[in-house]
Amino acid sequence: MPIPYRTGLHQIAPATYAYLQPNGSWGWSNAGLVVDGDEALLVDTLFTVALTRRMLDAVEQALPGARIRTVVNTHGDGDHWWGNQLLPDARIVASTAAAAEMRHAGPQPMLAALAAGGSDPGVRDLVELFAPFDFTDVTPTYPDVTFDGELELRAGSRTVRLLEVGPAHTEGDVLVHVPGDRVLFTGDILFVGGHPVVHSGPVSGWIRACDVILGLDVDHIVPGHGPVVGKPEVARFRDYLNRLRDHAVDTHRKGRTALEAAREFDHRGFEDLDDPGRLVLNIGAVYRELNGDGTPAELELMPQMSAIRPEGR
Structure with a gap:
């Protein structure tokens, strides 16, 4: 039976839960919970203190005896860790690379841009995208346990595997x-219902990550954004990434700009x-x-996003 895609805590296995936030667009991320008796492990916090508090209240209401002892942050984007401060007694776990990114990705630049209104066009777009969120009371709270490769954790007697x-x-x-x-929380390795955002890349690395997911023995897959799905949606997402990569390589060879290439993208099936x-x-x-020289910069491209409208939408 499909998991309903509505805001709140949803049980997806006997003692595993997803916290979902439709519509899954910018900043509206998912989280997860693994419980054994009175011990729980939380997968990600949310973009703001208020949203994270709302989630923790839902956990307390549904599972009043559960104490979150471990938080896993799946990566360094703020919508997956800026609520960490509400769990001061929990150990916080992330990959070494994610923890390094987190120390350079606190809310201060966002707050400064929001306060200034954004004189740069790219910053103005950020201001508009994140206007619904209040970051003023966020205190960056970083991981105290980091790892590379793989790490096995426990939630009570239950095994939780982290795969970088x-x-x-x-x-x-x-x-x-x-x-x-047979549950997997993917963080933003999987977007469902919307185009993803490639902050780092390479896209070939993201495709390999999809192959890792498809090789796991899992039935329920909780994306970083979107509804709970199964492996067919992961395969479809991998197809998107393959098309994106091949198209971009071809248009780069032809000398197209990123905007021109986006306008020429084949949306069929997506x-x-x-x-x-x-x-x-x-x-x-x-x-x-x-290019290998850091160009074109992501912030410089943001003002061009509004120019893309696929046929029929």
């Missing part, structure tokens, strides 16, 4: 596998995806890899 698959979406992406329940403007950023990420 970055760089892909970001430098330090981690999958959280609950083998006993017409339903929200946030099509992200194509400009994703093609730009492939171009940065091919």
Whole structure:
């Protein structure tokens, strides 16, 4: 039976839960919970203190005896860790690469941009995208346990496996596998219902991460953004990444700009995806890899996102 895609805590296995936030667009991320008796492990906090408090209140209401002793941050984007401060007694775990990114990705630049209103066009777009969120009371709270490769944790007697698959979406992406329940939390290695954002790349690394997921014995897959799905949606997402990479390599060879390339992208089979403007950023990420000089910068491309409208939408 499909897990309903509505805001709140949803049980997806006997003692494993997903906290979902439709519609899954910018900043509206998912989280997860693994419970054994009175001990729990939380997969990611949310973008703001208020949103994280709302989630923790839902956990307390549904599972009043559960104490969150461990938090796993799947990567360094703020919508997956800026609520960490509400769990001061928990150990916080992330990959070494993610932890390094987190120390350079606190809310202060966002707050400064929001306060100034953004004189740069790219910053103005950030201001508009994140206007619904209040970051003023965020105190960056960093991991105190880091790892490379793989790490096995416990939630009570239950095994939770962490698998580092970055760089892909970001430098330090981690999958959280609950083998006993055949559940996987992907962080932003999987977007469902919308175009992803390639911050780091390479896209080939992201494709390999999808292959890792498809090789795991899992039934329920909780994406970083979007509804709970199964492996067919992961295969479809991998197809998207393959098309994106091949298209960007071809348009780069032809001398197209990232915007021109995004306008020429073949949307067939992906017409339903929200946030099509992200194509400009994703093609730009492939171009940065091919150019090797950091160009075109992501912030410079953001004002061009609004120019992308697939046919029929």
